[in-house]
Amino acid sequence: MSAEVLPFAKALSAGLAAAMDADDHVLLMGEDIGRLGGVFRVTEGLQARFGEQRVIDSPLAESGLVGTAIGLAMAGFRPVVEIQFDGFVFPAFDQITTQLAKFTNRHEGALQMPVVIRIPYGGHIGAVEHHQESPEAYFAHTPGLRVVSPASPNDAYWMIQDAIASPDPVIFLEPKAKYWLKGEVDTAERAMPLHASRRVRQGTDVTLVGHGAMVTTLLQAAALAEAEGTSCEVIDVRSLSPVDYGPILDSVRRTGRMVYAQEAPGFASVGSEIAATVMEKAFFALESPVLRVSGFDVPFPPAKLEGQFLPDADRILEAVDRALAY
Amino acid sequence: MTPLDDPDIVRVLTAEGTFAPTPQAERYVPLIEALSDTDLETFYRDMVISRAFDRQATNLQRQGQLALWPPSYGQEAAQVGSIRAARAQDHIFPSYREHVVATIRGVDPVDIIRLMRGLTHGGWDPTDARNGNTHVYTLVLGSHTLHAAGYGMGLVFDKRCGTGDPEQDAAVMVYYGDGASSQGDVHEAMVFAASYQTPQVFFLQNNQWAISVPVATQSRAPLYQRAAGYGMPSLRVDGNDVLASYAVSKLALDEARAGSGPRAIEAMTYRMGAHTTSDDPTKYRTSDEEESWARRDPIARMRTYLEGRGASETFFEGVDAEARDYADDVRVRTNALGGIPVDTMFAHVYSDRHPLVEEQRQWLADYEASFEGGQA
Numbered sequence A: 001m002s003a004e005v006l007p008f009a010k011a012l013s014a015g016l017a018a019a020m021d022a023d024d025h026v027l028l029m030g031e032d033i034g035r036l037g038g039v040f041r042v043t044e045g046l047q048a049r050f051g052e053q054r055v056i057d058s059p060l061a062e063s064g065l066v067g068t069a070i071g072l073a074m075a076g077f078r079p080v081v082e083i084q085f086d087g088f089v090f091p092a093f094d095q096i097t098t099q100l101a102k103f104t105n106r107h108e109g110a111l112q113m114p115v116v117i118r119i120p121y122g123g124h125i126g127a128v129e130h131h132q133e134s135p136e137a138y139f140a141h142t143p144g145l146r147v148v149s150p151a152s153p154n155d156a157y158w159m160i161q162d163a164i165a166s167p168d169p170v171i172f173l174e175p176k177a178k179y180w181l182k183g184e185v186d187t188a189e190r191a192m193p194l195h196a197s198r199r200v201r202q203g204t205d206v207t208l209v210g211h212g213a214m215v216t217t218l219l220q221a222a223a224l225a226e227a228e229g230t231s232c233e234v235i236d237v238r239s240l241s242p243v244d245y246g247p248i249l250d251s252v253r254r255t256g257r258m259v260y261a262q263e264a265p266g267f268a269s270v271g272s273e274i275a276a277t278v279m280e281k282a283f284f285a286l287e288s289p290v291l292r293v294s295g296f297d298v299p300f301p302p303a304k305l306e307g308q309f310l311p312d313a314d315r316i317l318e319a320v321d322r323a324l325a326y
Numbered sequence B: 001m002t003p004l005d006d007p008d009i010v011r012v013l014t015a016e017g018t019f020a021p022t023p024q025a026e027r028y029v030p031l032i033e034a035l036s037d038t039d040l041e042t043f044y045r046d047m048v049i050s051r052a053f054d055r056q057a058t059n060l061q062r063q064g065q066l067a068l069w070p071p072s073y074g075q076e077a078a079q080v081g082s083i084r085a086a087r088a089q090d091h092i093f094p095s096y097r098e099h100v101v102a103t104i105r106g107v108d109p110v111d112i113i114r115l116m117r118g119l120t121h122g123g124w125d126p127t128d129a130r131n132g133n134t135h136v137y138t139l140v141l142g143s144h145t146l147h148a149a150g151y152g153m154g155l156v157f158d159k160r161c162g163t164g165d166p167e168q169d170a171a172v173m174v175y176y177g178d179g180a181s182s183q184g185d186v187h188e189a190m191v192f193a194a195s196y197q198t199p200q201v202f203f204l205q206n207n208q209w210a211i212s213v214p215v216a217t218q219s220r221a222p223l224y225q226r227a228a229g230y231g232m233p234s235l236r237v238d239g240n241d242v243l244a245s246y247a248v249s250k251l252a253l254d255e256a257r258a259g260s261g262p263r264a265i266e267a268m269t270y271r272m273g274a275h276t277t278s279d280d281p282t283k284y285r286t287s288d289e290e291e292s293w294a295r296r297d298p299i300a301r302m303r304t305y306l307e308g309r310g311a312s313e314t315f316f317e318g319v320d321a322e323a324r325d326y327a328d329d330v331r332v333r334t335n336a337l338g339g340i341p342v343d344t345m346f347a348h349v350y351s352d353r354h355p356l357v358e359e360q361r362q363w364l365a366d367y368e369a370s371f372e373g374g375q376a
């Protein structure tokens, strides 16, 4: 094993470089990703290394970015598109949902769409409007797209490579609050496939499930719960479409209780879908309803209120208490 | 050849501040001659005060008082000239760097600060007359160009333009950048504006850079020439020349109000500072370039011109003092800004009552109260 401690953003960057080394038809495109290295510096140094044709500073047009990525994929490339911030993916929404997602289906399998759309998403950075959103449900709701979100540097390194290798379009959601999070990256061997969920903490009383930046918060909540004598298991979903229910159901069958936490508004969300499925599949093992802790069903608020909007360990523990009270 | 050597550019003041209209500027000279000394001094005062405000806001951001600040430093002439050409009844659609425009229209600078401080997504009410029909900032690039076109359609449908009465007729002015010009929305806005002959001016501030991407990546043709494809008259102006910016905007707005359809102006200017306070321009541009634009500073240029016309030292000192007071006032009022009640998060999501939002508002209130009750 060759392990290195890297921040999330650097691990992602190393993963992109590895994929570009392995296949000269992998190319990156996006706004400010070349000379500047991206506003989060994820692509820093890659243009110098791979040239302007493989790390493209594009015109400022998201629909254009995704639409041309589709054409590039048809021409045999594997484009990786960076959307600068979550709230700016919507000008490209039409291309992603009506075109990218449906190409393989429309061509009855004769064409593949190996396109990755990288989107820094979520809150915790105190930014202005359109810079802190969690748009995952829109994409998870769209058949034809795969949607994933790494929560650790090791996952960032491997999942980006797996996403690029995927013949299907992948919406790759990067929890921007975690770009500076350091962790061990095993560059020799991938731990698990792209669409597997993962148990990150063992416990016996309540199963806590979530994705992206929320995984860290779930671990904090689990540590606090332990101090009060409650043992929580934590599962990082990793793949929001398809969902790997195995480890989740296995855990819920042991604990009998589950709380899902996410930053996105709760209504018609990824957490809602997973909660419903767990209730269908593990009904007789449940001691309490599956509970959801979410952002509220309001537009992401001005930065000064994000602390109240985003679920924190306390809000998760409140749900844990409610689950235990049944 | 730099774009500023474009023989077709409209310019009246040289970089050194001498009055020397380019051939394309000749038709605008009467508009400038019609300006009083007081008007000219107002232009200068506007620019100096705006710059002081901008510097203050940048400092406040550095001190952790604001989440972000997009500086307007360097773009004062394009903004002052264009907005001073508008009439009270005109509607203004800024993007997010038009602090000069917004404050001249009456928006309280602290309302802009509140937005960038993370206290609000809006900050001012465009329907309040004190804000001079200035709509709130739009951060999604280009989106608002369509809103402006729609507003212009409304003016056409309600016969609020083209009646021949300049006191009543209204126009719409929309601001956007060279980067934003690549967005599909901007093209669609031009299609609607031209199709419905909206009384609208597309005011593009070409400050040469999006964030790190130069204008050449957005367009190989001069941006103002794109308008021809939509059937819209357009021109390029020296955006660091406040007089030229005023004159071209005045004529375009007057014509639009009078019913002759939309127009496009490309103001050649330069973003002297960083894109925003999170950006590092040394990564992508040269100090040579910055210096060459510093020599075209809009304020220095106008000052030289005014000095040539005999403006007194007392006048300039007075303006400087006024600008200092203005900036100080912004600082004092920013530091006095309080927090916001949590309830505001749930307010105005819908106009009518919505049970889900109501339920969550109540839940959070109870939850917070449980802590105050000393339980947790």
Ligand SMILES: Cc1ncc(C[n+]2csc(CCOP(=O)(O)OP(=O)(O)O)c2C)c(N)n1
Binding pocket: A031, A060, A062, A084, A088, A091, B097, B139, B140, B141, B176, B177, B178, B179, B180, B181, B207, B209, B210, B211, B271, B275
């Ligand atoms: C749709 C969209 N995509 C990306 C962004 C991120 N972004 C904000 S400003 C900017 C550059 C804009 O350049 P330009 O339009 O030239 O205006 P300037 O900032 O130079 O005034 C970018 C890429 C955004 N706000 N909206």
